[in-house]
Amino acid sequence: MNLVGLALRNLRRRPVRTGLSILGIGLAVGGALALIALSHSIQDSSREAINELGDDFVVTQKGASDIFGGFIPEATIKRVAAIPGVARASGELFMFAPSTDQRSVLTLGWPDASYLWKTVPLREGRLPGPGERHVAVLGDTAAASLGKKLDDELTLIGENFRVIGISNYTTVINRGLVLVPLVDLQEASYRMRQVTVIHVNVEHGAAAVAPVRAAIEALGNVTAATADEMLKNDRNLAILDAVSLAISIIAVAMGALSVLSALVMATQERTREIGIFAAIGWSNARIMASIVLEGMLMCAIGCVLGVLLSFLAAFAFPHIPAIGNLISFKPSVALIAPILGAAFALCLLGSLFPAWRAIRMVPAEALRRL
Numbered sequence: 001m002n003l004v005g006l007a008l009r010n011l012r013r014r015p016v017r018t019g020l021s022i023l024g025i026g027l028a029v030g031g032a033l034a035l036i037a038l039s040h041s042i043q044d045s046s047r048e049a050i051n052e053l054g055d056d057f058v059v060t061q062k063g064a065s066d067i068f069g070g071f072i073p074e075a076t077i078k079r080v081a082a083i084p085g086v087a088r089a090s091g092e093l094f095m096f097a098p099s100t101d102q103r104s105v106l107t108l109g110w111p112d113a114s115y116l117w118k119t120v121p122l123r124e125g126r127l128p129g130p131g132e133r134h135v136a137v138l139g140d141t142a143a144a145s146l147g148k149k150l151d152d153e154l155t156l157i158g159e160n161f162r163v164i165g166i167s168n169y170t171t172v173i174n175r176g177l178v179l180v181p182l183v184d185l186q187e188a189s190y191r192m193r194q195v196t197v198i199h200v201n202v203e204h205g206a207a208a209v210a211p212v213r214a215a216i217e218a219l220g221n222v223t224a225a226t227a228d229e230m231l232k233n234d235r236n237l238a239i240l241d242a243v244s245l246a247i248s249i250i251a252v253a254m255g256a257l258s259v260l261s262a263l264v265m266a267t268q269e270r271t272r273e274i275g276i277f278a279a280i281g282w283s284n285a286r287i288m289a290s291i292v293l294e295g296m297l298m299c300a301i302g303c304v305l306g307v308l309l310s311f312l313a314a315f316a317f318p319h320i321p322a323i324g325n326l327i328s329f330k331p332s333v334a335l336i337a338p339i340l341g342a343a344f345a346l347c348l349l350g351s352l353f354p355a356w357r358a359i360r361m362v363p364a365e366a367l368r369r370l
Helices: 003-013 015-052 076-081 115-119 140-146 182-189 209-217 227-232 235-269 271-279 284-319 333-359 363-368
Strands: 057-061 086-098 104-110 122-125 135-139 153-156 159-167 178-181 197-202 222-225
Touching: 003 015, 003 284, 015 227, 015 235, 015 284, 015 333, 057 209, 057 227, 076 086, 076 197, 086 115, 086 182, 104 140, 104 182, 135 140, 135 153, 140 159, 153 178, 159 182, 178 182, 197 209, 209 222, 222 227, 235 284, 235 333, 271 284, 284 333
Parallel strands: 104 178, 135 159
Antiparallel strands: 057 197, 057 222, 086 104, 086 197, 122 159, 135 178, 153 159
16 A cells, blocks of 8 residues: 555544544635635725726825825815826715615715716716716616615715616726715715815826826825725725735644644554554655645645635625625635645644654554553
């Protein structure tokens, strides 16, 4: 019998313990993949949502810790639009606005004359007219989640809005948006004459994008950044990444500990068998390899189970109320490979200790043990 066959036989001799160890690894790997994929999917969905609006730059308050935490005077929009090379600029106020049934929806306020209204892909209904107040255009996912259709009333921050349009954006976040006139959102949130960001398009054929960006930042107290740059500097997303990574490391380490405990107990139970192997001339390396291989086999099966669980989570995640309407969940090879590599490395370390204990046994003493 070769080493693989021996390892499989030993694992089958203790089905309950082996099964629980494999389940522990699977849950650890699946949980780690789910957390990391969730963190990345939030960033990817946010980036796709911004890019769908066709921005070259997003202007935010300088020094703001996150995209929700900064505010810019509305007068800055005209100053940005007047910079040579800027094709168009539009302010935007956004927030998670409380609605009915204790739900919060991502709500954007745009000025009447904003070019962003012209880019809204309507599925049905119409856009707000000049000076029209207390009306709303809902993303199709938001409309379905809130149970709203054309001409229904929608309550946001205690104010009533009439649904006049349903949009059909392609990105997950934009499909869950509620769009309202800027002045209505400013009044309801007590943010008069303020916006959260300024969307900027640069003229085609402009000599260089860098001078436009420098001119915007020269206005003072603002930063111009691409979608990627803005999300990389967002403190909330950085914290989410750090927390996800820390919890993932702990989860995978717990899976490795289950391998360690299972192999330590197995080594104790197989003292006589190990003594026989040593007595018939097995080398220390061969004895160690037989035990380490058991750990690697449990790790391999557990990792397969963990990957399957992560894809099951990816399938189920969009059906989670509220959150599933805002972000997608996409495990990928680039995310899976590091987690599996860490799992195998930790399981290998967990297997080496019982293997080392096995070769420390003196054959004669091992054979005398029951």
